[in-house]
Amino acid sequence: MFSTLLMSFLLMRYAASKGDGEDFIYNGFHGANMSLDGAAEVTSEGLLLLNNSIQQTKSLAFYPIPLHFKPSQGKTQSFSVNFVFAIMLRYPNVRSTGIIFVISHSKEFPGSEVGEYMGIFNPKNVGNSSNHIAAIELDTYINPEFRDIDDNHVGIDINGLDSITSAPAAYFSNINGGFKNLSLVSGEPMHVWVEYNGLQNHLDVTLWPISLPKPDRPLLSLMVDLSPILLDDMYIGFSSSTKTAPSSTYILGWSFKMNGQAEVLDASRLPKLPRIGPKNKSELVTIGLPIIVIFLTLMAISAFGLIVRRKIKFTDILEDWERQYGPHRFSYKDLFMATEGFKHKQLLGVGGFGRVYRGVLPASKIEVAVKRVSHESRQGVREFISEIVSLGRLRHRNLVRLLGYCRRKKELLLVYDFMPYGSLDKFLFDHPKTILNWSRRFGIVKGMASGLLYLHEGWEQVVLHRDIKASNVLLDSEMNGRLGDFGLARLYDHGTDPQTTHVVGTLGYLAPELTRSGKATTSTDVFAFGAFMLEVACGRSSIDSRSSADEVMILVEWVSEYWSRGTILAAADPKLGLDYEVEEMELVLKLGLLCSHPLSAARPCMRQVMQFLDRDVPLPELSSDDLGAAILSGGHYKGYVDLRLSYPSSLEQGFATTSSVQESILSGGR
Incomplete structure (x- = not known):
């Protein structure tokens, strides 16, 4: 035994x-x-x-x-x-x-x-x-x-x-x-x-x-x-x-x-998993089964017609070449149900490219933002969707993730992660209900710099965003900034020149050279990022026409004037009072001017911007020996201060561009 x-x-x-x-x-x-x-x-x-x-x-x-x-x-x-x-x-x-x-x-x-x-x-x-x-x-x-x-x-x-x-x-x-x-x-x-x-x-x-x-x-x-x-x-x-x-x-x-x-x-x-919650018991099986069978039989006849009509209503256009994109494509039916039929109460906002709706995907219960983009022309749809799929593979904690798309008849629907706090501009301009403290603002600036560095250098291709501004920075559930709206973004391989020759973007963020060449580069993204930094620090829009009908305030010029008088901290957002770190505020204001310099060769690349923000290296001193207007032929803005720099030798090798213009600036010339 x-x-x-x-x-x-x-x-x-x-x-x-x-x-x-x-x-x-x-x-x-x-x-x-x-x-x-x-x-x-x-x-x-x-x-x-x-x-x-x-x-x-x-x-x-x-x-x-x-x-x-x-x-x-x-x-x-x-x-x-x-x-x-x-x-x-x-x-x-x-x-x-x-x-x-x-x-x-x-x-x-x-x-x-x-x-x-x-x-x-x-x-x-x-x-x-x-x-x-x-x-x-x-x-x-x-x-x-x-x-x-x-x-x-x-x-x-x-x-x-x-x-x-x-x-x-x-x-x-x-x-x-x-x-x-x-x-x-x-x-x-x-x-x-x-x-x-x-x-x-x-x-x-x-x-x-x-x-x-x-x-x-x-x-x-x-x-x-x-x-x-x-x-x-x-x-x-x-x-x-x-x-x-x-x-x-x-x-x-x-x-x-x-x-x-x-x-x-x-x-x-393998052992079986336990059941969570009580087991459902129903008396309908023994009491109401005959009634249910009769009811279902009668309903089946009427339901059949309804199903056929709904199937026709939600039929998607699906060509053979789109099948390769697999999980990036959503069904129109799922997005229709997620947004409750694109009801007005689900509307989050209206932009130049269409309306954005809040939705909850029926299967996963994940909250998403669905943008309806009108697309009248079939020309270039295949290339456009291919680029959407490429951008959908971007993964960074400071980028709004593009989850996929849906194409139906003459419109495109883009599906993004849902950002519960909306866009950053609502917390900066006019009379915001909630004022962001300086710590959050500085964190958002660093987060956007990290995301832009990833787009320029950290992915398999170079991604030009071409529309960096406060309204395109969205805040997640923890108030972290995420760069969104890649509707104007373009991709090209590392080591090659971008082929874009159309001037697109938002006035106030366009680099002066864009009006002459029409070619967007990483440096033009840096220019827009500089204007964005000034918006965050000053609580003002890049271009403000509120003062009078004929006078327009250009933020870059406005901050430059304070800097030239040696009172750059006076440009800080008055809604903050004195509740900010002086060194950080001065860093953001001066770095914003440096990134928005009218000469592209004088701007740092995003890797250098991160080094400045992390204070791994000191920001170059801005000099005003030759104050005056840097009038740019064909440019959008007048009255730029000629900021001359003296970069540390350790940084010269890391610059995105090196030219005779930059060498002139480094040596103190104009």
Whole structure:
């Protein structure tokens, strides 16, 4: 009898976990040898539960035996990890901090904090190279201090929580091609596969639903040598931490192998997830079934005609060449339902390119902004949509994300992220209901500079926005600035000249050389950004005609006059009073003048602008030796002050343009 019980116990252990060396597999966690800390526990169903109803706690679950990641030569070996997880919301629309898979030199983290620090780090040690931690984060909450891209993403972290690379949660479809979005908090089980090639220093992370085979392409792919990060003996496990418990996080299965492919988890052997909320019970099945059958039969006849009419109403034009754009295209029916039929109460605003409506997508319940653009001509539609799709791949925390488009008859509909606080100009000009303090304004200026640097240098092509102004800067739910309205944007390859020859944009932001050449460049974007900085600092529009019917105030000239008199701080927004940092205000005003210099060669590039704003290098002193009007032939503005500069030698190499004009300015000439 005893031998029979012993054999049953050993078989149970083997079914849950195989291996105590450099590989193992858990198809459920009944009898598993795990090191648990905090709120982590193994449920009666065999699930590894990382979050529960306990408040302000961390949950740590580690494989108890250290693994040897380095042989004698000190090079990190190849390894692979496969696990299945599910995050189930307890309360609708309330997010937790998600989960991270951790490779660490220890399975204990004294001094760590809960919440955004995930029970692993604290404000003092996050990001330290001495941590020797590599992690894969499945993040369901936006933490601005860690530069999260959204509240539903996957990231690769080294020694901290500021991801080296990240992407919205999605998987590659082997059938249709392209990436399909996933919701990490859907409550559905999902696979995660982490594969590291120690010979090629290559790390892949793949995410996909448990019901599908493994995708051919990973979600994240990074060239990184883990040898300096990982020690010989390292622990692997999971961590989750929360200040409340709005969700339940489960690990259903887990496998690992050193120098080989981890075993595939058998979905049929994994434990079942619990049901959240009571099971619905209905007496209609036994009482009202005959009545329902009769009613449905009668309704089916009338409904058939309605369905046919609605199908005709919402039929989209879909040509063969558009099918390649895949998930970037929305159906007209979904956008019609999202905006309640484009009702007036959903209208957010009216611009030169069409009307913008607030909407809620019926399937995902995500809030969006839908712009209806009238497009009478079919000529160039294919090229225009191709460019829309290219811009839709832009990803930066200070850009409004273009989610996709819809084409129907003679109009185009563009779908963007919804920005709840609207455009920045409502908080700056005239008599705003809410006055932005200087700290937020300075943060918005730095955010816009970062986004514009990404457009000019950080993407696979150069993106010229061509319409930078306060009304095109939108504020998200945390009052962070995001540059939007790419209706005039143009793309060209790095190292080539832009082919644009049409003067487009908004008066007050157009660089003088545009009126002569008609060619937009990164320098013309810098000019508009300079005018934008002055708007933020002064609380005035770039061109103001309120003073009289015949007199127009040009903001760049107006600030230049204060600067020439040595009283530039007098141009600061009077609505702020004296509640601002003097050095920051002076920096923004002077840098705004420098960026809006009438000579393009004198303007800095956006990389230099970021260096000035971060105060990594000092702003060049502006000189007024030859005050006067820089009358530009054919330009829009008169009376520009000739600002002569003396740049530090360390910056000269980084300038976007170098010419005899610039050399003349640097040497003190005109």
